[in-house]
Amino acid sequence: AQTVTQSQPEMSVQEAETVTLSCTYDTSESDYYLFWYKQPPSRQMILVIRQEAYKQQNATENRFSVNFQKAAKSFSLKISDSQLGDAAMYFCAYRSPGNQFYFGTGTSLTVIP
Amino acid sequence: SAVISQKPSRDICQRGTSLTIQCQVDSQVTMMFWYRQQPGQSLTLIATANQGSEATYESGFVIDKFPISRPNLTFSTLTVSNMSPEDSSIYLCSGKGGWEETQYFGPGTRLLVL
Numbered sequence: 001a002q003t004v005t006q007s008q009p010e011m012s013v014q015e016a017e018t019v020t021l022s023c024t025y026d027t028s029e030s031d032y033y034l035f036w037y038k039q040p041p042s043r044q045m046i047l048v049i050r051q052e053a054y055k056q057q058n059a060t061e062n063r064f065s066v067n068f069q070k071a072a073k074s075f076s077l078k079i080s081d082s083q084l085g086d087a088a089m090y091f092c093a094y095r096s097p098g099n100q101f102y103f104g105t106g107t108s109l110t111v112i113p
Numbered sequence: 114s115a116v117i118s119q120k121p122s123r124d125i126c127q128r129g130t131s132l133t134i135q136c137q138v139d140s141q142v143t144m145m146f147w148y149r150q151q152p153g154q155s156l157t158l159i160a161t162a163n164q165g166s167e168a169t170y171e172s173g174f175v176i177d178k179f180p181i182s183r184p185n186l187t188f189s190t191l192t193v194s195n196m197s198p199e200d201s202s203i204y205l206c207s208g209k210g211g212w213e214e215t216q217y218f219g220p221g222t223r224l225l226v227l
Contacts, residue, residue, distance in 0.1 A: 035215065035216075037218075043203065043220055043221045043223075044218065044219075044220045044221070045205065045207075045218035046218075047114075047215050047217070050215055089153075091155065091156070093216075095216075099144060099209070100158075101146075101158070101216055103155045103156045104155060105154070105155045106153075106154075106155055108153075
C-alpha cells in the first residue's frame with residue numbers, strides 16, 4: 001500500500017530565511033504525481049507545487065521548489081525568502097496512476113518575524 | 114483550476130440528527146471526493162462521489178452513515194447521518210478534472226456534534 005510520511009510535525013523559520021520540509025513515500029509504481037498542499041489557518045487547502053514522477057527536473061514555483069529523489073522516494077519542499085504568509089500546515093500528497101490520493105500527516109510551519 | 118464552495122461552512126448539531134453538506138464546483142470535474150479531517154490531523158478519504166451512481170466508499174465508511182449524491186458534474190452532497198460526538202470533524206470536498214492532475218479543495222465544513 002502507498003504511504004506518505006512527513007517526519008517533521010512542526011518546523012519554524014525566520015522571516016526571509018529558507019526552510020525545507022521533508023516527505024518520503026512508498027510505492028511500487030513508476031508513473032505517479034506528487035504534490036505539496038498548504039492549509040493556512042483559514043482551512044482552505046491550496047496547491048503549492050506538483051511534480052510528475054517521469055520528469056527528472058525538479059519543479060519550481062517562484063519561492064517554492066522541490067528536491068525530488070525518485071530512487072530514494074523523497075520529495076522535499078524548499079521555501080526560500082520565507083514570508084509571514086507562508087505560515088500554515090503543509091501536506092505532502094501522492095497520486096497513484098489510479099487517481100487515488102494519499103496524504104501525509106502534515107508539517108506545521110511557523111514563520112518568526 | 115477549479116473553484117469549490119461548500120455549504121454550510123460550520124454547524125453545531127445535536128446527537129442523533131443528520132446534516133447534509135453541499136459542494137459546488139465552478140467547472141465540470143470528472144472526479145469528486147469527500148474527506149474528513151480531524152483538527153490538526155491529515156485528511157482521510159471517505160468516498161469518491163460518482164455521477165449518477167453510488168459512491169465508492171473507503172474502508173471504514175458506509176453508505177448508511179455517509180450517503181452521498183452527485184446528480185451532475187459540478188455538484189455533490191454528503192450527509193452525516195445519526196450523528197454522534199465522534200463525527201465532530203472538518204469535512205472537505207474536492208474535485209479533479211480529467212485533464213488535470215491536481216485535486217482542488219473546498220474550504221471545508223466544520224461540524225460539532227453535541
